Amino acid sequence: MDPVEVAAVPDAGPVPAWQSKCPWGAPNTSAISCSLADVMSEQLAKELQLEEENAAFPEVPAVAEGPFITGENIDTSSDLMLAQMLQMEFDREYDAQLRREEKKINGDSKVSISFENYRKVHPYDSDSSEDEVDWQDTRHDPYRADKPTTTPRKGFIGKGKDITTKHDEVVCGRKNTARMENFAPEFQVGDGIGMDLKLSNQVFNALKQHAYSEERRSARLHEKKEHSTAEKAVDPKTRLLLYKMINSGMLETITGCISTGKESVVFHAYGGSSTTEDKMIPAECAIKVFKTTLNEFKNRDKYIKDDYRFKDRFSKLNPRKVIRMWAEKEMHNLTRMQNAGIPCPQVVILKKHVLVMSFIGQDQVPAPKLKDVTLSSEDMKKAYYQILHMMQQLYKECSLVHADLSEYNMLWHGGKVWLIDVSQSVEPTHPHGLEFLFRDCKNVSQFFQKAGVAEALNERELFNAVSGLRITADNEVDFQAEIEALEKMNEDHVQNHGKKLSMFSSDGDPPIYDE
Numbered sequence: 001m002d003p004v005e006v007a008a009v010p011d012a013g014p015v016p017a018w019q020s021k022c023p024w025g026a027p028n029t030s031a032i033s034c035s036l037a038d039v040m041s042e043q044l045a046k047e048l049q050l051e052e053e054n055a056a057f058p059e060v061p062a063v064a065e066g067p068f069i070t071g072e073n074i075d076t077s078s079d080l081m082l083a084q085m086l087q088m089e090f091d092r093e094y095d096a097q098l099r100r101e102e103k104k105i106n107g108d109s110k111v112s113i114s115f116e117n118y119r120k121v122h123p124y125d126s127d128s129s130e131d132e133v134d135w136q137d138t139r140h141d142p143y144r145a146d147k148p149t150t151t152p153r154k155g156f157i158g159k160g161k162d163i164t165t166k167h168d169e170v171v172c173g174r175k176n177t178a179r180m181e182n183f184a185p186e187f188q189v190g191d192g193i194g195m196d197l198k199l200s201n202q203v204f205n206a207l208k209q210h211a212y213s214e215e216r217r218s219a220r221l222h223e224k225k226e227h228s229t230a231e232k233a234v235d236p237k238t239r240l241l242l243y244k245m246i247n248s249g250m251l252e253t254i255t256g257c258i259s260t261g262k263e264s265v266v267f268h269a270y271g272g273s274s275t276t277e278d279k280m281i282p283a284e285c286a287i288k289v290f291k292t293t294l295n296e297f298k299n300r301d302k303y304i305k306d307d308y309r310f311k312d313r314f315s316k317l318n319p320r321k322v323i324r325m326w327a328e329k330e331m332h333n334l335t336r337m338q339n340a341g342i343p344c345p346q347v348v349i350l351k352k353h354v355l356v357m358s359f360i361g362q363d364q365v366p367a368p369k370l371k372d373v374t375l376s377s378e379d380m381k382k383a384y385y386q387i388l389h390m391m392q393q394l395y396k397e398c399s400l401v402h403a404d405l406s407e408y409n410m411l412w413h414g415g416k417v418w419l420i421d422v423s424q425s426v427e428p429t430h431p432h433g434l435e436f437l438f439r440d441c442k443n444v445s446q447f448f449q450k451a452g453v454a455e456a457l458n459e460r461e462l463f464n465a466v467s468g469l470r471i472t473a474d475n476e477v478d479f480q481a482e483i484e485a486l487e488k489m490n491e492d493h494v495q496n497h498g499k500k501l502s503m504f505s506s507d508g509d510p511p512i513y514d515e
């Protein structure tokens with residue numbers, strides 16, 4: 001045996017003739033064994049997907065990991081992908097070699113052997129066009145069976161010893177071949193349909209079974225692919241937007257994912273050296289990508305639909321544009337807050353559904369949420385008073401109600417509280433604005449009372465302190481009813497006069513309770 005080939009496969013056992021001639025040397029054929037049940041297992045598929053997703057988007061930012069997207073590695077960002085592409089190329093060549101060997105060995109022999117099981121690329125997975133039939137080379141449509149001979153009702157044709165029943169092997173075989181047409185289009189059945197190929201019932205049934213399971217597997221794979229892109233919100237269009245930001249010098253590197261929520265994915269990035277509108281790009285940025293899948297946004301209609309700032313536009317927009325409006329809303333709201341001096345991310349740029357803002361945190365580590373941080377009782381008290389003040393500023397100076405305020409959307413950084421996540425924030429004159437405010441107050445009161453801040457107002461006192469309204473009800477139900485009555489009064493007034501009540505004046509002033 002040729003010593004070179006032996007060296008290529010140190011301990012692969014006796015090397016078959018077809019393998020030793022492979023110009024690449026013999027590949028390592030020790031495949032990882034797993035049962036068919038494993039492969040088909042729903043649970044395994046889910047686990048694999050989870051693993052994949054976790055690997056791609058770890059919960060905590062992996063500081064040591066390589067960058068997610070940089071200017072240099074745009075199309076070859078993944079070593080894994082390159083390796084996989086090379087492997088695929090290799091497998092294809094290997095299979096081609098196998099096919100040649102098969103042909104040579106079989107020659108004109110009546111008994112043929114098949115190397116099918118040794119192939120690397122399952123024909124179903126293969127996207128090579130090698131197996132495809134060239135239409136010009138075939139005289140008739142290779143995918144259409146010749147009209148199958150039908151057996152009359154009596155169940156046989158012919159006379160005497162030439163009688164042919166419907167169970168006749170040849171007729172039956174031809175019929176089976178024709179029935180392969182009913183398999184899923186992706187299932188490659190070769191061009192046997194156009195030839196006089198006879199499939200025994202046993203073979204046909206096995207094929208049919210296989211075709212069905214392949215069809216289901218394919219559907220699952222497809223679903224997984226779709227699902228995962230939606231899950232990460234980085235569809236090709238978003239990717240392109242991000243690349244452009246890097247190419248323009250606005251961003252240096254996108255290092256990784258900070259958070260994947262139901263409606264958005266947040267990435268960390270290092271700012272580039274270019275400027276936007278003469279503003280310096282912050283050294284570290286957070287990129288909030290609003291998901292372009294629509295289902296999660298369905299139940300958020302009420303925030304935007306009734307917001308008079310967006311009213312005229314809402315009805316005319318397609319759902320995709322509505323998602324951009326969430327990003328736009330977050331930008332406007334953050335700007336208002338910035339102007340009022342409320343600690344919050346500073347807007348860098350908005351591009352479609354992608355909002356770039358300053359990063360709250362340091363060295364890729366985001367500031368902890370208030371719910372995750374352990375504060376001394378002194379800091380906790382400080383945080384409470386700061387939030388009370390911020391809620392008042394938000395209401396009076398920005399004319400906004402956060403509408404999703406809780407310990408989840410407040411970050412602790414540099415010894416103070418920062419407000420984030422304001423895409424759903426509305427003006428107090430929003431038809432449900434006061435209800436949203438009351439809900440915010442409930443969250444804040446509960447959190448600080450549980451945290452042991454004795455000074456924390458209850459939710460009703462907090463509501464009055466923030467809004468300047470003087471609702472006197474001493475229980476939640478009555479309080480809620482009064483809030484709704486106020487909202488209704490405002491709505492009726494808008495209906496009748498086309499203008500908001502003076503207490504809900506729409507030129508930015510928050511409602512003042514007028515007895």
Ligand code: ADP
Nearest residue numbers: 259261262264266286345358359360366420421
């Ligand atoms: P969601 O709608 O998904 O809750 P958020 O705006 O709350 O979106 O962002 C999700 C998470 O991403 C936050 O809880 C926070 O940990 C992180 N995050 C968002 N914006 C920033 C930022 N500017 N700086 C640091 N971390 C941020």
Ligand code: MN
Nearest residue numbers: 261408409421
């Ligand atoms: Mn949030």
